[in-house]
Structure formats: C-alpha cells, structure tokens
Amino acid sequence: MAPIVSIQNLTKSYASGFQALKGVNLDIEEGEILALLGPNGAGKTTMISIICGIVMPSGGRVTVAGHDVVKDFRRTREIIGLVPQELTLDAFETVFNTVAFSRGLHGKKPDPVLIERILRELSLWDKKDSMLRHLSGGMRRRVLIAKALSYEPKVLFLDEPTAGVDVALRKDMWQLVERLRASGVTIILTTHYIEEAEEIADRIGVINKGEILLVEDKAALMQKLGRKTLTVELAEPVAVVPEALARFNLRIGSEGRALIYDYETSGERTGITGLLSAIAQEGFRLKDVSTQQSTLEDIFVELVGEAK
Numbered sequence: 229m230a231p232i233v234s235i236q237n238l239t240k241s242y243a244s245g246f247q248a249l250k251g252v253n254l255d256i257e258e259g260e261i262l263a264l265l266g267p268n269g270a271g272k273t274t275m276i277s278i279i280c281g282i283v284m285p286s287g288g289r290v291t292v293a294g295h296d297v298v299k300d301f302r303r304t305r306e307i308i309g310l311v312p313q314e315l316t317l318d319a320f321e322t323v324f325n326t327v328a329f330s331r332g333l334h335g336k337k338p339d340p341v342l343i344e345r346i347l348r349e350l351s352l353w354d355k356k357d358s359m360l361r362h363l364s365g366g367m368r369r370r371v372l373i374a375k376a377l378s379y380e381p382k383v384l385f386l387d388e389p390t391a392g393v394d395v396a397l398r399k400d401m402w403q404l405v406e407r408l409r410a411s412g413v414t415i416i417l418t419t420h421y422i423e424e425a426e427e428i429a430d431r432i433g434v435i436n437k438g439e440i441l442l443v444e445d446k447a448a449l450m451q452k453l454g455r456k457t458l459t460v461e462l463a464e465p466v467a468v469v470p471e472a473l474a475r476f477n478l479r480i481g482s483e484g485r486a487l488i489y490d491y492e493t494s495g496e497r498t499g500i501t502g503l504l505s506a507i508a509q510e511g512f513r514l515k516d517v518s519t520q521q522s523t524l525e526d527i528f529v530e531l532v533g534e535a536k
C-alpha cells in the first residue's frame with residue numbers, strides 16, 4: 229500500500245540562513261501512530277508545518293494521499309488536521325461556534341451532531357456557550373483539539389499535545405488517540421515524553437539537528453538497541469578486574485563493590501553463565517545479582533549523544 233504521507237529529501241533553510249531540515253526522507257503508513265522524538269530545535273515543528281502547508285519547503289517534496297502539499301495544498305489541507313503547540317484562538321468567539329466554524333473552513337457541511345460528540349468527548353460540552361477568553365489554558369487546548377477533529381481529518385498531527393497539560397487532559401487525549409486509531413486515522417505526534425511514545429506509538433522516529441536518525445518499529449527498536457546490564461555485588465571490594473575476567477569487559481562500580489556487565493538483549497548468547505562461573509572460579513563472594521534493561525530514554529539519549 230502506498231504511504232499516506234511521503235516525505236522525500238525535504239530541506240528547509242530559514243531566511244536567517246539557518247538550515248532546520250537537511251534532507252529528510254520518511255514514509256508514514258495509513259493508520260499508524262508515529263511518534264517523533266527529538267530535542268528542542270531538532271526540526272519537528274518545521275517538518276510538521278511544511279506537511280500542513282504553513283511553511284514553504286526549500287527543497288524536496290511531500291505528498292499526502294498522493295497530493296503534493298505545495299501544488300495541491302487545498303486537497304491536502306482537507307485531509308490533514310493539526311493540533312499546534314501554541315494557542316491561537318479568537319478570544320470573543322464561543323466554543324461551539326469556533327469548532328463548528330473550523331469544520332466549515334475546511335469545506336465540510338455543517339454537522340452539529342458530530343460537533344456535539346467531539347465536545348462531549350473532550351469534556352467541553354458544558355462550556356459550549358462560553359467565550360474562549362473565559363476558558364482556562366487546559367480548556368483552550370481541548371478546543372484546539374476539537375477544532376482539528378471537527379473536519380474529520382484522515383491524518384492528524386499533534387505537536388507536543390501533552391506538554392504542560394494536566395493528568396485528566398492527558399488521559400482524555402490518549403483515549404481519543406485510541407479511538408481515532410481504531411477508526412483508521414493516521415496520527416503523527418511529537419513529544420518530549422519518551423515514556424508516552426513508548427506507550428502509544430507503533431513506530432518511533434528520532435530527529436536531531438534537521439536529520440532523521442532512525443525510524444523503527446517500536447518493538448524492534450527496543451529489541452535492537454536495548455541493552456541490559458548485570459550488576460554483581462561483591463562482599464569485598466576489588467581495585468581492578470582480574471585478568472581472567474578481561475574478556476567480559478566488566479566495569480567496576482559502587483567503589484569497587486560491584487562488577488557491571490553490559491550485554492545485548494538481541495544476542496543469541498548473553499554470556500551470563502560463563503561470566504558467573506568465571507567470577508566464582510576467581511573466588512569472589514557475591515552479595516547480590518541484579519539486571520537492568522535500558523529504556524527507550526536511554527536509547528534516545530545515546531543516539532542523540534552520538535550524533536553530536
């Protein structure tokens with residue numbers, strides 16, 4: 229199946245001369261949830277803004293459902309929904325009108341039943357007649373989401389949807405994402421919360437300094453880059469790793485009271501059995517043994533660190 233979003237060799241240099249995107253290639257499949265992780269300034273918002281037709285690319289091409297986002301921007305805008313980071317809302321309009329108007333702006337026929345459903349889902353129904361300027365920051369964020377959903381986009385971009393929101397909104401948001409996914413909507417979200425990506429995404433892309441470092445199936449990524457460490461706590465401290473254990477590349481931790489062994493979870497053989505028997509042969513007395521699995525956060529920090 230052709231990807232719903234296809235990004236080919238996308239570059240962006242701002243007027244200042246700053247190159248925010250340096251040749252990004254990425255295909256997004258219909259119905260998937262893709263989380264884009266990257267440090268501040270990596271180029272996430274720039275990329276999303278180009279796909280959504282808000283920022284002009286300097287080079288390369290993006291298609292959405294086969295339509296070019298520059299040449300056919302009217303078509304692609306009908307397909308795409310965007311929940312932006314910043315709040316740009318008309319302070320003197322009511323919640324209901326703002327959301328209903330957003331649907332009209334995208335060329336869709338009025339559908340008050342749908343608008344009611346969206347507002348109820350986002351706990352905004354009792355605020356439907358309130359003016360936006362009377363809403364709290366969290367409520368306004370809910371309105372931004374309702375606006376994007378009002379015209380039933382096939383592809384939804386969420387730019388840091390849960391940055392600075394409370395627990396209730398975060399919960400509602402993920403429920404909504406699940407519901408949208410079930411109805412076949414493709415969702416691309418950027419986040420700084422790695423555990424969030426770990427929880428809900430099908431694939432994870434890592435972007436840094438305008439380049440995609442990798443895009444992987446989440447499970448495969450964890451499997452491929454996931455490492456484990458085995459910590460062997462010793463009854464008496466050691467100063468150096470004995471020669472007989474050199475092949476395990478051990479580190480010494482806890483001021484000599486622990487031997488630390490790193491191993492790949494994807495490897496066929498972990499080497500643990502050999503290590504433990506070699507340690508026993510050296511006559512060490514053990515206090516405890518424990519293992520730690522690297523998290524997506526460790527993987528991310530390592531990747532971004534390597535690219536510096």
Ligand SMILES: Nc1ncnc2c1ncn2[C@@H]1O[C@H](COP(=O)(O)OP(=O)(O)OP(=O)(O)O)[C@@H](O)[C@H]1O
Pocket residue numbers: 242243244246247248266267268269270271272273274275
């Ligand atoms: N209009 C602009 N003119 C010049 N530089 C810009 C402009 N917009 C963004 N940049 C720069 O481009 C880089 C990428 O910004 P972008 O907002 O895409 O990053 P981001 O990954 O979304 O970051 P964050 O996580 O902080 O939102 C940054 O260094 C930013 O300063």
